[in-house]
Amino acid sequence: MPLTVIECDYISPIDDKSTHVVRDGALVYDASSAGGARLLWVGKRRDLDHVFKFHRLKRIDRRQFVACPGLFDLHFHWVQDDVRLMPKDSLLKWLEQYTWPYEQRFSKPSYTQKRARRFKRELHQVGTLGGFVYGSLHAESVTEALKQFVGDFVVGNVLMTMNSPQYLCQTSSQALKIVKALAKKYTHHYAVTPRFAPTVHPEVMRESARIARLHDCFIQTHLSENTDEIRFVLELFRAMKGFEKVKSYTDIYHQLGLLGPKTIFGHCLHLSAGEWQLLKRTQSVIAHCPTSNASVKDNGLGSGLFSLEKAERYKIRWALASDIGGGPYLSMFDVMNSFVQQHQKAKVKQATYSMALNRATLESAKIMGLEHRVGALSAGLEANFLLLKKTDTQLLTLNRFFASIKERLQHDRASSQELVSETWYQGRRIFSSSSKTTGQ
Numbered sequence: 240m241p242l243t244v245i246e247c248d249y250i251s252p253i254d255d256k257s258t259h260v261v262r263d264g265a266l267v268y269d270a271s272s273a274g275g276a277r278l279l280w281v282g283k284r285r286d287l288d289h290v291f292k293f294h295r296l297k298r299i300d301r302r303q304f305v306a307c308p309g310l311f312d313l314h315f316h317w318v319q320d321d322v323r324l325m326p327k328d329s330l331l332k333w334l335e336q337y338t339w340p341y342e343q344r345f346s347k348p349s350y351t352q353k354r355a356r357r358f359k360r361e362l363h364q365v366g367t368l369g370g371f372v373y374g375s376l377h378a379e380s381v382t383e384a385l386k387q388f389v390g391d392f393v394v395g396n397v398l399m400t401m402n403s404p405q406y407l408c409q410t411s412s413q414a415l416k417i418v419k420a421l422a423k424k425y426t427h428h429y430a431v432t433p434r435f436a437p438t439v440h441p442e443v444m445r446e447s448a449r450i451a452r453l454h455d456c457f458i459q460t461h462l463s464e465n466t467d468e469i470r471f472v473l474e475l476f477r478a479m480k481g482f483e484k485v486k487s488y489t490d491i492y493h494q495l496g497l498l499g500p501k502t503i504f505g506h507c508l509h510l511s512a513g514e515w516q517l518l519k520r521t522q523s524v525i526a527h528c529p530t531s532n533a534s535v536k537d538n539g540l541g542s543g544l545f546s547l548e549k550a551e552r553y554k555i556r557w558a559l560a561s562d563i564g565g566g567p568y569l570s571m572f573d574v575m576n577s578f579v580q581q582h583q584k585a586k587v588k589q590a591t592y593s594m595a596l597n598r599a600t601l602e603s604a605k606i607m608g609l610e611h612r613v614g615a616l617s618a619g620l621e622a623n624f625l626l627l628k629k630t631d632t633q634l635l636t637l638n639r640f641f642a643s644i645k646e647r648l649q650h651d652r653a654s655s656q657e658l659v660s661e662t663w664y665q666g667r668r669i670f671s672s673s674s675k676t677t678g679q
């Protein structure tokens with residue numbers, strides 16, 4: 240069997256400050272290898288004949304395209320696809336009025352199955368091949384997502400046992416029964432997911448965190464997204480026995496055993512110094528969701544801007560996320576673009592495209608513990624990549640690549656869903672915009 244060569248330009252993350260940007264490049268892999276094709280070599284096209292003197296090569300001409308590694312989304316709700324563009328003037332109102340009634344629909348397994356199929360196609364279309372996913376409170380929202388989504392996804396059912404509408408509320412024992420069964424079955428592909436502190440009894444959070452550790456699962460929840468939410472949480476918990484003296488929102492989760500290197504907190508916008516220290520000390524992770532936190536005018540929830548400076552100062556592990564449907568678009572290019580625009584506007588100079596790419600690929604893979612397999616385009620890693628059409632034939636630079644995306648999104652942001660021409664997973668094409676089908 241010949242080796243497969245994708246001839247294209249490519250970009251691949253190195254770290255926050257640097258990116259490989261290669262014009263006239265080539266990605267080489269053995270498509271016949273069992274267990275998923277890994278890249279054998281990446282480099283300049285002109286070196287192919289020399290390096291592969293003794294191999295037959297099957298060349299696939301994508302010279303009009305730029306490749307980048309499969310993208311990761313560290314926090315999104317796959318069951319909120321239809322509320323992405325609903326009115327969002329207040330987080331708690333948006334949840335009660337639109338989001339929760341919508342999530343209730345996933346109580347019907349046939350509906351869940353159908354929607355998972357559709358969401359899988361959306362993921363392929365935007366090139367997201369991994370990340371942390373919130374389902375509804377129903378177990379099928381986890382099993383279906385894990386069965387259907389292609390890539391490295393960790394999924395959890397949201398826990399809601401109090402302060403929730405009757406139609407979307409479980410008893411503590413119902414919730415824990417599901418957690419136990421799914422944690423045991425899916426281990427590190429499962430995330431124990433208390434929706435957020437106000438909707439989960441403390442003893443359910445404590446017990447589910449224990450189960451997560453027992454089965455090596457992840458934990459994910461929301462933390463400090465909105466000032467009204469924080470006030471509500473503190474009032475609620477300080478009135479509960481055992482929590483009278485809690486210092487902060489983070490402290491509540493800390494007392495319940497939720498913090499740690501396998502815990503991902505969404506948002507974290509209004510943290511005190513003590514809370515930053517707690518996250519640092521426990522090596523907890525933050526999912527930064529810039530499009531969800533953006534202004535209502537920009538279809539976000541208007542929650543504020545994440546402090547990148549503090550995250551850096553406290554050496555917090557963090558990566559980017561869309562937070563669908565708090566965020567309006569699933570494309571991580573929309574998220575990367577918004578990340579740079581918002582932080583640059585706030586004069587946060589370190590927020591570059593290099594950092595954006597790193598935090599939507601390699602850094603996310605590290606957080607998932609998968610950097611030995613995915614997250615970049617380099618020899619030894621899986622042949623997972625996206626191809627974007629080149630808009631300009633001159634010298635490829637990272638800033639130019641993103642500038643053309645920015646320009647396009649300024650004109651029509653919804654077209655972020657159409658930026659990717661092809662998505663390839665383990666050496667197999669799973670999406671092509673020209674055929675609109677899955678499969679090679």
Ligand code: GUN
Pocket residue numbers: 316330334338434435461464531540562565
């Ligand atoms: N806080 C609790 N639940 C949610 C949710 O579904 N989305 C967002 N953005 N914040 C939340």
Ligand code: FE
Pocket residue numbers: 314315316461505562565
């Ligand atoms: Fe969220």
